[in-house]
Amino acid sequence: MLIGTRRTRVIAGSFAASTVLLVSAAWAELAGGDARMEHPVREITTAERELLQTAEQMLVQSCMQQQGFRYWPVDRHPIPEYREFPYVVDDVNWARTYGYGAELERRMKEMDASSPNKKYVAALTPDRRRQWLQTYHGSGSGWLKAKLPRGGVLSHSDAGCASKAQRLLYQDLQGWYQARESAIDRKGLKQDRVVADDRFAASTEQWARCMRRSGHAYTSPADIREALEKTSLRTEPKQQVTLAVAEAVCAEESGLARTSRKLDRHYAEVLAGQYRADTDLKLRLEREALPRAQEMVRQATDSGLSPERSPSSSP
Numbered sequence: 001m002l003i004g005t006r007r008t009r010v011i012a013g014s015f016a017a018s019t020v021l022l023v024s025a026a027w028a029e030l031a032g033g034d035a036r037m038e039h040p041v042r043e044i045t046t047a048e049r050e051l052l053q054t055a056e057q058m059l060v061q062s063c064m065q066q067q068g069f070r071y072w073p074v075d076r077h078p079i080p081e082y083r084e085f086p087y088v089v090d091d092v093n094w095a096r097t098y099g100y101g102a103e104l105e106r107r108m109k110e111m112d113a114s115s116p117n118k119k120y121v122a123a124l125t126p127d128r129r130r131q132w133l134q135t136y137h138g139s140g141s142g143w144l145k146a147k148l149p150r151g152g153v154l155s156h157s158d159a160g161c162a163s164k165a166q167r168l169l170y171q172d173l174q175g176w177y178q179a180r181e182s183a184i185d186r187k188g189l190k191q192d193r194v195v196a197d198d199r200f201a202a203s204t205e206q207w208a209r210c211m212r213r214s215g216h217a218y219t220s221p222a223d224i225r226e227a228l229e230k231t232s233l234r235t236e237p238k239q240q241v242t243l244a245v246a247e248a249v250c251a252e253e254s255g256l257a258r259t260s261r262k263l264d265r266h267y268a269e270v271l272a273g274q275y276r277a278d279t280d281l282k283l284r285l286e287r288e289a290l291p292r293a294q295e296m297v298r299q300a301t302d303s304g305l306s307p308e309r310s311p312s313s314s315p
Contacts, residue, residue, distance in 0.1 A: 042283075043283065044283075044286050044287060044290070048286075048290055049286075050075075050076075051290065051293045051294060051297060052169065052286065052289055052290070052293050053075065053076060054073070054293070054297055055169055055289075055292070055293030055294075055296045055297060056165050056166060056169050056293075057073030057074055057075075057165075058073060058296060058297075058300070059161075059164070059165035059168055059169060059296075060073065060136075060161050060162055060165045061073050063135075063161035063164050063165060064132075064135060064136065064161050067135045067161070069131075069132050069135060069136075070120055071117065071136070071161075072115075072116040072117050072120075074117070078111060079104060079107060079108065079111075081094075081097075081098065081104060082101070082104055082108075083098075083101070086191050086194075086264075087191070087194060087195065087200070087221065087256075087260040087264070088207065088221040088247060088248075088251045088256050088257060088260060089221070089244050089247045089248045089251065090248055090251040090252065090256075090257035090260070091248055092245060092248040092249055092252070094248075095241070095244035095245045095247065095248040096241065096244075096245050098241075098244075099237060099240035099241040099243075099244045100228060100240050100243075100244050102237055102240060103237070117315060118315055121133070121315045132315075133315065134160070135160060135161055136160050136161050136162060136315075137156075137157060137160045137162065138156075138157030138158065138159035138160025138161075138162070138163055139157055139159065139160070140157075140159070142157070142158040142159065143155045143156065143157060143158065144156045144157070144158050144163070144173065144174055144177040144178075145174075145177075145178075146177050146178045146180075146181035146182060147178070147182075148181060148182065148185040149182060149185050149186050149189050149271070149274075149275055150185050150188065150189050150192075154181050156177065158173060158174075168292075169289045169292060169293060170285045170286075170288075170289050171285070171288070171289075172281075172285060175281050175285060176282075176285050178278060178281070179278045179279075179281040179282035179285060180282060182275055182278035182282075183278065183279070183282055186271045186272075186275060186278075189271060190264065190267045190268055190271055191264075193263075193267045193270075193271075194260065194263045194264055194267055195222075197263050199259055199263060200256075200259060200260065200263055202259075203254060203255050203256040203258075203259040203260070204219075204220050204221075204256060206254035206255060206256065207220075207221075207250050207251060207254040207256040208220065209254070210249075210250035210253050210254045211246060211247070211250050214246045214249070214250065215246075216243060216246055216247075221247060224243065224247060228240070
């Protein structure tokens with residue numbers, strides 16, 4: 001089963017210097033805009049989320065280059081085929097093509113190994129490498145803190161370029177950090193509750209019966225994940241495809257796919273209500289940031305700067 005990770009897109013390449021000039025000018029301009037929204041009405045779209053990512057990464061790039069370092073903006077989803085199946089593989093066509101995603105994982109590792117950011121940082125002297133990391137992540141200044149739904153508190157410097165970019169884009173940096181980290185943690189909590197639900201367990205039993213009829217003696221999708229890690233199945237792509245297709249077919253026939261989707265929506269709503277303050281704050285800050293992000297990208301586009309994809313990640 002594929003687990004979501006952040007990957008990269010290079011927004012600036014040969015046009016990086018021009019982008020820095022535009023974004024540097026935007027730092028002061030965008031910081032002044034603050035169109036308040038009292039009641040967020042919906043989640044932002046995928047396209048809007050990509051817009052925010054693009055703008056944030058442009059700001060990070062500008063900040064890093066102002067400090068004398070190179071930086072290649074990153075993207076969340078460089079491989080469109082990449083999928084997450086937190087409960088069960090439920091897409092037969094995807095399973096038939098990718099099995100359990102071994103080839104996609106291989107491609108991701110290759111992309112990560114060829115990351116311009118990683119190669120650049122690795123080539124720096126030890127002292128400059130330390131300075132790059134401190135410039136990006138921040139250190140020794142104020143600290144952001146986020147209280148997590150599953151317990152514990154995360155903290156992060158508010159002084160690095162990553163935090164500076166988020167402050168300009170979202171304005172309320174501490175609020176954004178709390179809202180974002182809470183949302184990430186709630187996703188894990190939601191999945192925990194889904195798999196602990198008796199309805200999920202009952203559907204999983206039906207799924208296991210279907211799998212046995214197909215010649216695969218697994219009691220749950222989690223058992224398959226363990227087998228993929230610990231047995232020879234890990235190195236048998238054809239067997240993986242056969243098994244993944246059976247898993248997906250049985251997910252539909254047993255009702256496990258339908259039950260998983262229903263429970264996922266249910267617990268998402270429950271947790272959104274339970275943590276309403278964080279939920280509403282994240283929506284509001286995202287939607288307020290959209291005009292700032294749109295203006296920044298518009299300036300770059302009007303100046304003839306066109307995005308370009310490239311594998312990259314931040315050390």
